[in-house]
Amino acid sequence: MRFFILNTMKQQEFFSSRWALIIATIGIAIGTGNIWRFSRIVAQNGGGSFLIPWVIFLLIWSVPLIIAEFAIGKSARFGPVGAISKTAGKQFGWMGAFIVFVSSAIMFYYSVVTGWCLRYFFSAASGDLFNTSDHLIYWNEFSSGTGPLIFHFIAMFLVAFVVLKGVTRGIEKVTKLLVPSLLIILLTLFVRAVTLPGAFDGIKYFFTPDLDVMLNYRVWLNALTQNAWDTGAGWGLIMTYAIYMKKREDISLNAALIGFGNNTISIIAGITIFSTVFALSTTDAMIQVSQSGPANTGLTFIYLPLLFSNISSSSSLNTVFASMFFLALFFAAVTSLISMVEMATRTIIDFGMKRKRALIIVASVGMLLGIPSAMDLKVLANQDWVWGVGLILSGAFISFSIIRYGVDKFRTEFINGFGSDVKIGKWYNFVIGILVPVQVVVLISWWLISSVSWDPEWWNPFHSENLGTVLFQWGIVIVVFILLNKTMVKHIFNEKSESLLSESK
Amino acid sequence: MDKLTIITALIVLGIVWGGLAFFIFRAVKYEKLKTENGKEES
Numbered sequence: 001m002r003f004f005i006l007n008t009m010k011q012q013e014f015f016s017s018r019w020a021l022i023i024a025t026i027g028i029a030i031g032t033g034n035i036w037r038f039s040r041i042v043a044q045n046g047g048g049s050f051l052i053p054w055v056i057f058l059l060i061w062s063v064p065l066i067i068a069e070f071a072i073g074k075s076a077r078f079g080p081v082g083a084i085s086k087t088a089g090k091q092f093g094w095m096g097a098f099i100v101f102v103s104s105a106i107m108f109y110y111s112v113v114t115g116w117c118l119r120y121f122f123s124a125a126s127g128d129l130f131n132t133s134d135h136l137i138y139w140n141e142f143s144s145g146t147g148p149l150i151f152h153f154i155a156m157f158l159v160a161f162v163v164l165k166g167v168t169r170g171i172e173k174v175t176k177l178l179v180p181s182l183l184i185i186l187l188t189l190f191v192r193a194v195t196l197p198g199a200f201d202g203i204k205y206f207f208t209p210d211l212d213v214m215l216n217y218r219v220w221l222n223a224l225t226q227n228a229w230d231t232g233a234g235w236g237l238i239m240t241y242a243i244y245m246k247k248r249e250d251i252s253l254n255a256a257l258i259g260f261g262n263n264t265i266s267i268i269a270g271i272t273i274f275s276t277v278f279a280l281s282t283t284d285a286m287i288q289v290s291q292s293g294p295a296n297t298g299l300t301f302i303y304l305p306l307l308f309s310n311i312s313s314s315s316s317l318n319t320v321f322a323s324m325f326f327l328a329l330f331f332a333a334v335t336s337l338i339s340m341v342e343m344a345t346r347t348i349i350d351f352g353m354k355r356k357r358a359l360i361i362v363a364s365v366g367m368l369l370g371i372p373s374a375m376d377l378k379v380l381a382n383q384d385w386v387w388g389v390g391l392i393l394s395g396a397f398i399s400f401s402i403i404r405y406g407v408d409k410f411r412t413e414f415i416n417g418f419g420s421d422v423k424i425g426k427w428y429n430f431v432i433g434i435l436v437p438v439q440v441v442v443l444i445s446w447w448l449i450s451s452v453s454w455d456p457e458w459w460n461p462f463h464s465e466n467l468g469t470v471l472f473q474w475g476i477v478i479v480v481f482i483l484l485n486k487t488m489v490k491h492i493f494n495e496k497s498e499s500l501l502s503e504s505k
Numbered sequence: 506m507d508k509l510t511i512i513t514a515l516i517v518l519g520i521v522w523g524g525l526a527f528f529i530f531r532a533v534k535y536e537k538l539k540t541e542n543g544k545e546e547s
Binding site for chain 2: 248
């Protein structure tokens with residue numbers, strides 16, 4: 001009876017159309033990782049040698065997990081805690097809580113990064129960015145001052161305002177404006193970049209494979225990591241947006257559109273950056289693209305501003321191009337941040353709280369817990385390391401919950417159920433039941449074993465990027481959620497039933 | 506540009522961009538069908 005009530009519930013809000021859902025979900029997937037991380041990783045992994053495995057992992061990691069998230073969210077109509085409880089069993093609700101926590105922990109510092117992008121947009125638009133001769137000093141002065149803190153607050157406030165408006169009037173409306181604008185800006189920059197004299201060398205490097213490099217297992221692991229980190233697969237965010245998809249909406253075709261759309265943007269951004277760097281760089285272009293800088297900021301906030309000052313002979317045109325680049329970066333970051341705030345908010349709503357109050361809690365906690373990352377890049381790098389790898393574990397939990405439910409049953413009932421345009425074949429059982437778990441085990445092991453070699457005191461939980469800090473922080477979160485599991489699950493399902501019963505009266 | 510570079514570009518762009526175009530085309534087709542079949546009213 002309870003399940004009948006749950007499944008026939010009347011939801012208050014839905015995305016108005018398939019395209020609105022796709023645009024909002026593409027907004028999740030396209031983030032700063034497509035623009036700055038992708039280019040850096042391509043450069044570090046031999047250009048074209050990286051692209052082939054990267055495309056393969058799009059097919060065997062990203063798209064299957066996006067399908068899984070859509071199907072779980074659409075069928076359960078809960079945030080990750082309730083959704084994983086319904087799919088894997090109530091004793092595994094803590095896995096959903098872990099998924100929420102990982103994305104929320106990323107939200108805390110991602111808001112800081114979003115603030116950086118906004119600040120650099122203002123700097124570029126005002127011309128201030130080009131008044132400096134040393135962009136490293138400019139960056140250091142900004143990052144060590146109060147600027148990151150102020151812009152972190154502004155970013156979180158803006159996003160909270162959007163989420164407060166709800167799914168249709170807030171998230172859908174804003175992403176419908178920002179995602180197409182981001183595409184137009186990126187395409188404009190793309191056209192300018194590929195028409196620069198010398199740009200062809202960048203494009204050539206981008207697509208030239210080195211077979212020896214391609215046989216290196218590190219290239220494959222980096223390709224998988226990039227897919228895991230930049231498509232939004234396994235974060236629980238798509239699962240949250242799927243709550244608001246209409247019953248007649250398709251799953252598999254939409255998932256493919258998002259995965260392929262995301263990687264298309266990465267290629268456009270990659271060609272743009274490689275063309276610009278190869279055309280304008282006076283020193284070794286490859287060193288500039290692949291250098292990390294503090295918290296991996298080197299290329300975007302230090303070197304690209306320098307290049308933008310030479311993109312044409314007109315200083316006002318240079319200002320326009322630089323402003324467009326940082327505005328695109330800001331839009332990409334904001335649309336992802338919106339989904340992180342919505343996921344945390346939705347999870348609290350599932351516990352019976354009203355949206356406004358839930359959002360105030362999420363935004364306040366977000367502002368507060370983002371402060372350490374805004375004040376200290378080492379904290380940001382630590383959180384990025386711990387929860388970045390945590391995302392792979394989140395993906396594993398999603399895969400685990402489907403295996404628990406029965407992969408074939410899940411495929412036929414949820415993915416190929418009502419509304420599906422394209423039926424998914426039995427290959428999906430193999431991918432989600434075997435390939436994804438294998439990828440998870442290999443990837444987590446590789447990252448953690450590698451981290452031992454970076455730090456002689458690999459066990460020390462208070463070091464920035466090592467095994468100890470990962471296990472320590474994961475351990476605390478997992479133990480707390482396992483202890484709270486019964487209470488969480490009981491509360492969510494009781495609240496849902498009560499609210500539905502009162503609705504049906 | 507050597508052959509290998511051209512082949513890699515064709516494979517990558519063919520799969521990613523070609524795949525996206527293919528899925529957009531199919532989604533548009535199914536949306537049209539759904540509208541024609543009156544599924545929008547449900």
